[in-house]
Amino acid sequence: MNLGVHQGYRYQACYQTFQLGYTCRAYQAERKAQTIELAMNNSGIRDSSRVLHININLVIIVLKNLHTLFNYIPS
Numbered sequence: 905m906n907l908g909v910h911q912g913y914r915y916q917a918c919y920q921t922f923q924l925g926y927t928c929r930a931y932q933a934e935r936k937a938q939t940i941e942l943a944m945n946n947s948g949i950r951d952s953s954r955v956l957h958i959n960i961n962l963v964i965i966v967l968k969n970l971h972t973l974f975n976y977i978p979s
Contacts, residue, residue: 929958939966 910925929935935956942952949967953960 929956936966939963940970943967 910923910927912921912923914921935958938956939952939958942955947955949960949963953963956963
């Protein structure tokens with residue numbers, strides 16, 4: 905049984921971790937960019953999840969975290 909575990913790496917200077925391969929498609933950087941692009945082109949959450957083959961909740965999480973991706977502070 906494959907659990908889909910990928911090796912993690914750690915920067916020695918700042919101790920942040922990152923991962924080269926992902927099992928879940930939603931956590932790939934390309935999927936996040938595609939989710940944002942679809943939202944900017946006026947696609948709905950259900951449409952985005954259907955096109956990208958990811959869960960609706962993950963689309964919502966990506967869209968909620970946009971302010972941290974772009975360092976956006978609402979006024």
